[in-house]
Amino acid sequence: MSTSLIQLSPEEKAAVKEVWVQLLVHKKEWGLRFYERLFALYPHMQHLFKGNMEHQGQKLVNVLTLIISKLDKIHNIREEVKALAERHKQYNVKPEYYLPFINLLLSVLAEAMGDKWTETTDQAMRKVMFIMMEAVIEHMSSGSDYQQAVENAKQVLKVAS
Numbered sequence: 001m002s003t004s005l006i007q008l009s010p011e012e013k014a015a016v017k018e019v020w021v022q023l024l025v026h027k028k029e030w031g032l033r034f035y036e037r038l039f040a041l042y043p044h045m046q047h048l049f050k051g052n053m054e055h056q057g058q059k060l061v062n063v064l065t066l067i068i069s070k071l072d073k074i075h076n077i078r079e080e081v082k083a084l085a086e087r088h089k090q091y092n093v094k095p096e097y098y099l100p101f102i103n104l105l106l107s108v109l110a111e112a113m114g115d116k117w118t119e120t121t122d123q124a125m126r127k128v129m130f131i132m133m134e135a136v137i138e139h140m141s142s143g144s145d146y147q148q149a150v151e152n153a154k155q156v157l158k159v160a161s
């Protein structure tokens with residue numbers, strides 16, 4: 001992830017930062033709602049989590065806040081994001097868990113924002129999530145695993161190529 005494959009336009013960066021400030025106001029509510037829904041839809045993911053889910057929500061918010069605050073200098077947090085991806089391997093998170101996790105997270109965020117969640121916001125937030133996924137991909141072995149992960153990541157972006 002030395003240079004991201006993905007660039008956010010100035011409009012997209014502004015959209016993400018604006019929406020994030022508003023989402024931070026209700027972070028506790030949507031954080032808890034997100035994990036509740038995750039476990040209802042994907043019960044096999046629940047046993048991976050050992051700690052308090054309110055704290056978990058807070059950690060998720062904190063790391064997304066860090067990524068969003070560094071959109072212009074994403075290379076500066078390369079090591080942190082890579083280490084986070086590496087820790088997820090140790091938590092036994094499988095590469096194929098990322099797409100459902102991210103899609104659900106985006107839908108919970110969209111619901112929290114209502115009409116203020118626009119197509120631009122959606123696309124821009126998908127790019128932020130892709131940056132996280134790039135770090136995950138970097139940890140995969142080459143071959144079919146890698147190809148599958150790239151395909152997975154592209155679905156986050158909803159792009160055809």
Ligand code: HEM
Pocket residue numbers: 045048049050051052056059060063064084087088091093094097098099101102129132
């Ligand atoms: C956008 C993608 C994701 C982000 C930003 C993210 C962020 C985080 C953060 C900040 C932590 C706190 C611990 C640490 O820093 O190591 C964490 C822990 C964890 N995450 Fe994620 N995560 C993501 C995707 C996933 C996915 C797809 C799963 C699969 C179910 C998952 C499962 C876990 C588990 C099991 C823990 C450890 C919880 C515990 O010890 O109780 N994460 N995550």
